[in-house]
Amino acid sequence: MGEEIYAKLCDAVVHYDIDAVVKYANEVIAKGLDPLKAIEKGLAVGARIIGDKFDRLEIYLAELIMAADAIKAGLDILLPAIPKALASRRGVVVIGTAQGDIHEIGKNIVAALLKAYGFDVYDLGVDVSPLRFIEKAEEVKADIIAISALMTSTIIGQRDVIEYLKSLGKRDKYIVMVGGGPVTREWAEEIGADGWAETASEAVEVALTLKERR
Numbered sequence: 001m002g003e004e005i006y007a008k009l010c011d012a013v014v015h016y017d018i019d020a021v022v023k024y025a026n027e028v029i030a031k032g033l034d035p036l037k038a039i040e041k042g043l044a045v046g047a048r049i050i051g052d053k054f055d056r057l058e059i060y061l062a063e064l065i066m067a068a069d070a071i072k073a074g075l076d077i078l079l080p081a082i083p084k085a086l087a088s089r090r091g092v093v094v095i096g097t098a099q100g101d102i103h104e105i106g107k108n109i110v111a112a113l114l115k116a117y118g119f120d121v122y123d124l125g126v127d128v129s130p131l132r133f134i135e136k137a138e139e140v141k142a143d144i145i146a147i148s149a150l151m152t153s154t155i156i157g158q159r160d161v162i163e164y165l166k167s168l169g170k171r172d173k174y175i176v177m178v179g180g181g182p183v184t185r186e187w188a189e190e191i192g193a194d195g196w197a198e199t200a201s202e203a204v205e206v207a208l209t210l211k212e213r214r
Contacts, residue, residue, distance in 0.1 A: 002033045006041040009074060013046025016066035018073045025077035035078040039109065040201045043074050047105040051150060051181070054103075068105050075109070079116045090117060091143035091211045094136045096124030098157030098180075103150035106180065109200045110146070117204050119144075130157065130164040137174055143214070144207055149180040158183070159191040175210045179203055 005024050012020035021043075028038040050067040053059045095111050097104055104126045111123045122140055124132060128147075137145050149155040158178045165171040177195040178188050188196035195210050197203035 001031065002028075002037065003041070005031070005033065006038055006045075009038060009042025010046040010049070013043060013067055013070050013074070014049050016063060016070055018070045021070045021074040022077065025074045028078065029081050035081040036113075036201055039075065039078050039113065040199055043071050043078075044106065044109050044200050047071055047109060048181070051103055051105060055151070064105075068108070071105060071109065075112050079112055082113075082116045090119045090208065092120045092122070092140055093144040093146055093207065094122045094124065094133060094140065094142045095146040096128035096133060096148070097126040098147050098149040098154045099127055099129050099160070100157060101149050101151050101154035102126045103148070103180075106150065106200070107148040110148070110179070110197075110203045113200050113204050114146075114207060117208065119207065128157075130161040133161050134164060134168070134170070142174060143211055144175040144177060146177040146179070146203070146207075149178070149183060152182045155180065155182055155187060158187075158193065162192050175207075175214065177203065177206060177210070 005027055009021060009024045012024060028035055050064065054064050093114055095107060097107050111121050115121045122136055124136055133145055145161065147158045147161055149158055162176055175194045178193045179197045183196065185196050195206040197206045
């Protein structure tokens with residue numbers, strides 16, 4: 001039953017159908033299914049499909065925005081149903097998409113889940129310069145800097161943030177996490193990131209683990 005509803009959630013996102021997303025998200029709650037799995041296997045999968053379509057120029061910005069609105073409608077229902085972390089505040093995260101990259105649907109899901117699990121999250125949006133990441137982290141006394149990149153041509157921005165931190169003598173001050181479609185564990189290790197995640201739920205687990213180690 002759960003897998004069928006998650007698939008319907010995904011399909012509703014891909015077709016920009018807000019009403020259907022709301023319907024199936026409410027079904028998840030009513031039937032006692034796992035809201036985190038609904039996000040990961042429904043909304044997040046739909047987000048990846050939409051992102052791939054946008055990259056291939058099969059859809060345009062208007063459709064991308066409609067899909068984002070549908071995902072937000074689903075998150076508004078599913079996130080409050082996720083059990084809150086025992087601590088009201090797990091830490092502070094500055095998150096954004098790397099410079100030159102305008103993708104944000106996946107990043108938005110990660111940011112929403114981090115909030116649900118007790119993190120204070122400052123979302124810088126898309127096309128964020130290394131300096132902007134660091135300035136915001138300094139301003140809000142962040143624990144974690146999380147950098148998303150959805151294009152092979154923009155993952156270099158993740159490395160640039162780390163190198164900039166090193167040049168300022170502040171690398172050890174922050175946990176740096178990276179993620180996104182073309183980002184691999186090998187790339188994360190190569191650039192010296194502290195953590196890498198393939199999915200939104202994994203990103204939360206990595207953030208919690210890294211924060212606890214500090």
